[in-house]
Amino acid sequence: MNPSAKILLVEDNPTLGYALSEYLDMQGFKVSLMDDGLKGEQAFKKDEFDLCIIDVMLPGQDGFSLVGKIKEISPDQPVIFLTAKGMKIDKLKGFKLGADDYLVKPIDEEELVARIQAILKRTQPGPIAKDNAIDHLGEYTIYWALKKLVIKQKEIHLSEKEIQLLKLLFEHQNRLLPREMALSKLWGKNDYFNRRSMDVHVAKLRKYLKADPAIQIANVHGRGFILQY
Numbered sequence: 001m002n003p004s005a006k007i008l009l010v011e012d013n014p015t016l017g018y019a020l021s022e023y024l025d026m027q028g029f030k031v032s033l034m035d036d037g038l039k040g041e042q043a044f045k046k047d048e049f050d051l052c053i054i055d056v057m058l059p060g061q062d063g064f065s066l067v068g069k070i071k072e073i074s075p076d077q078p079v080i081f082l083t084a085k086g087m088k089i090d091k092l093k094g095f096k097l098g099a100d101d102y103l104v105k106p107i108d109e110e111e112l113v114a115r116i117q118a119i120l121k122r123t124q125p126g127p128i129a130k131d132n133a134i135d136h137l138g139e140y141t142i143y144w145a146l147k148k149l150v151i152k153q154k155e156i157h158l159s160e161k162e163i164q165l166l167k168l169l170f171e172h173q174n175r176l177l178p179r180e181m182a183l184s185k186l187w188g189k190n191d192y193f194n195r196r197s198m199d200v201h202v203a204k205l206r207k208y209l210k211a212d213p214a215i216q217i218a219n220v221h222g223r224g225f226i227l228q229y
Contacts, residue, residue, distance in 0.1 A: 004147060005050040005120055006030045006159060010040035010066065011082065012058050016107070020053075023109045029116075030157075037061035044070055048159035048204070049077070051116060056083035056090065067097050073200075075193050078123045080115065082107065135170065138212040138229050142166070149208055156208050161186060165201050169217065169227035178224040 007024060011017035012035045021033045032047065034040040038060035044052070052070060056063040063081060070077050081094040081102045094102045100119045103112060135142045141150045147163040149156040158166065164186050169177055179198070180190060187194035202217060202225060209215045216228040 004028070004030060004157070005116075006032070006048065006157075007116070008032050008034070008040065008043055008047075008049040008052045008054075010034045010037065010043075010053070010058060010063070011055045012036055013055075016105075020107065020109070020112070024113070024116075027113055035059075037063065037066040040066050041069055044073070048162060048201070050160055051078045051080065051119060053080045053082050053112075053116075056081055056085055056094070064093060064097060067094075067099065071098050072193065074197050076123070076188070078119050080112075080119070137170065137173075137209075138215045140209065140212060140215075142170070151211050154211075158208070162201055162204060162208075165198070166205055169205070169225065173227050173229065176220060176224050176226055180224075182224070 007029050009017065009021055009024070009031050011020065011033070014035065017033050017035060021031045024031045032043055032049070034043050037058040040052075040054065040058070041061070052067070054063040054067055058066065063083070067079055067081070070079065075098070079097075079099045081099050082105070083090065083102070084105045091102050100123075101115050103115070133144050135144070139151050142148075143150065144163065144167065147158045147160065149158065165182065168182055168185065179195070182198060183190045183194055187198060202219075206217050209217070214229055218226045218228055220226060
């Protein structure tokens with residue numbers, strides 16, 4: 001299990017939402033809890049998550065609609081549906097939307113964690129570096145296995161995809177990283193949604209690295225990106 005995996009939990013029952021959030025937090029996960037579908041959508045657009053756990057019956061917009069929008073943004077996003085509905089037709093609808101799993105309430109917390117572990121093991125790349133492997137980029141220190149940047153005692157935690165993209169850029173420092181290479185290695189295929197997702201990730205890395213003005217991620221139109229320092 002990745003102990004620092006970021007999870008988006010969208011559950012409108014305050015008691016259950018709090019209980020699951022606290023339990024997952026104790027297991028080492030970083031949980032963002034939202035209580036309706038619209039808030040869940042906004043949270044997903046603002047941040048990167050290793051896994052989403054979505055209740056089907058939600059105010060604002062239902063879980064099926066929310067996951068449909070999530071999959072438009074990030075087709076490979078791992079998702080678990082969490083619901084009181086146990087009807088076969090609902091499960092089939094969830095899986096057709098690309099869900100990785102479907103749990104019916106009441107939820108056994110240990111089973112939920114086991115299923116989370118199985119999904120993360122299947123969907124996340126292997127470790128890109130040993131636990132003690134670090135590099136320096138300008139004023140930043142990069143802790144690869146911990147997936148974080150440190151500058152002037154400020155820590156910035158990255159998602160798995162963000163650290164993998166940064167690793168590719170770092171390996172091509174001051175050289176072109178072709179878009180096709182990044183898409184193939186990290187997204188699997190070159191299509192509209194994956195290209196859009198990659199551009200979002202590059203924009204996030206630029207934001208994370210802006211504290212050192214000597215570092216730039218330049219866009220070479222139609223070809224790729226260059227991490228300049």
